[in-house]
Amino acid sequence: MTQTSAAPPVVDHVAVAAELTKSYGQGDGAVAALRGVSAVFPRGQFTAIMGPSGSGKSTFLHCLAGLDTATSGRVLIGGVDITGLSRTKLTKLRRDRLGFVFQSFNLLPMLTAEENIRLTGRLGGRRADREWFDAIVDALGLRQRLRHRPTELSGGQQQRVAVARALLTRPEVLFADEPTGNLDSRAGAEVLGFLRGAVDAYRQTVIMVTHDPVAAAYADRVLFLADGLIVDELPAPTIDQVHERMRRMEG
Secondary structure, eight states, X not given: OOOOOOOOOOOOEXXXXXXXXXXXXXXXXXXXXXXXXXXXXXXXXXXXXXXXXXXXXXXHHHHHTTSSOOSEEEEEETTEEGXXXXXXXXXXXXXXXXXXXXXXXXXXXXXXXXXXXXXXXHHTTOOOOHHHHHHHHHHTTOGGGTTOOGGGSOHHHXXXXXXXXXXXXXXXXXXXXXXXXXXXXXXXXXXXXXXXXXXXXXXXXXXXXXXXXXXXXXXXXXXXXXTTEEEXXXXXXXXXXXXXXXXXXXX
C-alpha cells in the first residue's frame, strides 16, 4: 500500500502585512518610516515588536491596527483588507474586531472601573456576556475595584482595567503599544502575565510593541525592526537572548 504524506496543518493568520511602506513628508524631505515590511501573525500567538528608537516599530503597529494609513502595501485582518476600507467601515472594524492597550491608560475619569470596561461594547451597541465579563474581572483581580473611579486606582489597576476593556469584546487581535511603560516592575509583570494567560487559555492574538526585554520574553516570538525593515526574528525568546539581539542592533 502506498502511503501518502499527511497534509500540512492549516495556519490561521489573523493579521497579515504585505509590503507596507510609510513615508512622511514629500520630495527630498520625505522620511521613510517603513520600507516594505511583510509579516504574518497566526491566531493565538503573542508577538513582540522591538527595535531601536526610530526603527519604525510603533508606525508598524499603528498601520497594522488601522490607526495610521500606510503609504503603500496591504493589511489584512481576519481576511479583510483594511487598507481599502472607508473611514466609517474602518472605525467599525476597529471597534468590533480589535482591542487596544496603550502606555497611557485612556480611562474616562468620570466613569467607574466597570463602566470603563464596558464602554467599548456599549458604544458598539453590544451587551457583553456576563460570564466572560466575570472571568476577565476575576482573572485581573478587579472584583473589589469595579465601583472605583480611575483616580482611586493605582497605575497597575488602571492598566488592568484598560486590558479588561480591550478583551471584553473578544477581539480578533489585541494591539498593545508599550503597555507596561508607565508601570513599576511588579504591576507590569501582572499585566504581562494576564496577556500571556489570555493567549494560552483563550487563543487570544496579541501584538505588542515594547522596548523592554523582560516584557518581550513573555511573547512567543520577537520581530526586530531597524530602519523601517524587519531584520531579525527570535522564537521562544529569553530575556538574555533579547538583550543580546538589541545590544547588537544598537551596537
